[in-house]
Amino acid sequence: MYSERHEFHLSIGSRFENIDLVQVVLNDTLEALGVEEGERHRIDLAVREAVANAVKHGNAQDPDKKVHVDFGVEGGTVVIRVRDEGAGFDPQAVADPLDESQKLSPDGRGLLYMRRLMDEVTHMEHPAGGTEVMLKKRIASA
Amino acid sequence: MYSERHEFHLSIGSRFENIDLVQVVLNDTLEALGVEEGERHRIDLAVREAVANAVKHGNAQDPDKKVHVDFGVEGGTVVIRVRDEGAGFDPQAVADPLDESQKLSPDGRGLLYMRRLMDEVTHMEHPAGGTEVMLKKRIASA
């Protein structure tokens, strides 16, 4: 069922509108893999957060900078990499949005969503510069 | 209306099923650009032919070889580049499908479709090897 052949790479300009483009390919691919709708929605949300951060914080909406999305399936696990061309950051230094002081903050919830919606989330500095977030989720056999 | 910022790059494995992936992103992008449905369908068909040739003739359905699709808008003209990792070919040497002898042939109509559906179709050898087809179409302002 989960062949290793479902993969794509998508590079988009740093515009929020392009997040829907990623969503449309992602959804189509997950559907072809037999991933059910609720699960597709959770993966969609996590990837939206990663791409939004890449566009906003990583590339600072610079239209000449790209966001690179890689999708693959490795032995029943969906692996999505989102890379930007920004300056990088330290995920440890980010305030905990569940802290009482942050509760009514207008932002700062993206990393938490990614971590709760996926099985594994790793931030790394990419050799080519910029941040790469790797999102992993085991998918149930259809 | 036609900002220069609508662009994407998509790389897919050499499988016919992935042609629909390209279609889904392409359609979404053309819709965002205000291109009407009939015109979207014609561009979709031309790109399908280009990707099908890249998968079939260029990459010979080798799953390790990729098809690369680049989409951009340059001054009111949609420019789509489809590149494969194949051995290349000579488009001049291809039989004319409108020739009486070819009329009932089961294949050989793809290049003709691309040329009739788009304003301009150019085949070139890519510096990295393989064939690159460039498809151009002026789009009417919405």
Added chain:
Amino acid sequence: MKVTARHHDGVTILELKGKITIGVGDVQLREAVTEALQAGAKNILLDLGAVTTVDSSGVGELVSTYTTVTNRGGKLKILNLPSRVADVLQITQLITVFEVFDNEAEALASF
């Protein structure tokens, strides 16, 4: 693509729905026609009313179907040709090869 087969007065009607495109729809069309022929069909009416997209492989398959059915002494005709599919057949000058109807009764009576 989805294919539904019906039979009427010695004609097999194949209703196609969706995309007749490379690797998927074209293969399904070939299989459906092969199956019909193996079941003894001679005359085939392809209802293309619900077809949304036909690429060059789909066109090739329509032509192959036409040739196969004709070579076996049968007839292949088309019922309901969406304008997008007509455009595609027009470009490769195949529109004149196929006999096209937009009324099923008339199509059936013509065989």
Added chain:
Amino acid sequence: MKVTARHHDGVTILELKGKITIGVGDVQLREAVTEALQAGAKNILLDLGAVTTVDSSGVGELVSTYTTVTNRGGKLKILNLPSRVADVLQITQLITVFEVFDNEAEALASF
């Protein structure tokens, strides 16, 4: 995202439809709320029944709206919370911040 405003017994009901996501839906929500407040609204009921997706920016905007309305001495409540949106509010422990109804009459009576 689409926003439709209605008024009932001194409460402004904003019906949201579609995606409250970064750069588009979140901006529209902010604009609709600002407009309502400028028109003199104090109490706002957000009908989220037709909302399909809320990302962290959408959640942030819901929180900002809540803070703004509350700081002005008004109340912000939610009508119809799709389970997907509830899940998202749950994750960041915001579900308890908002008063949620699934009956419009009851929601209106509660202000």
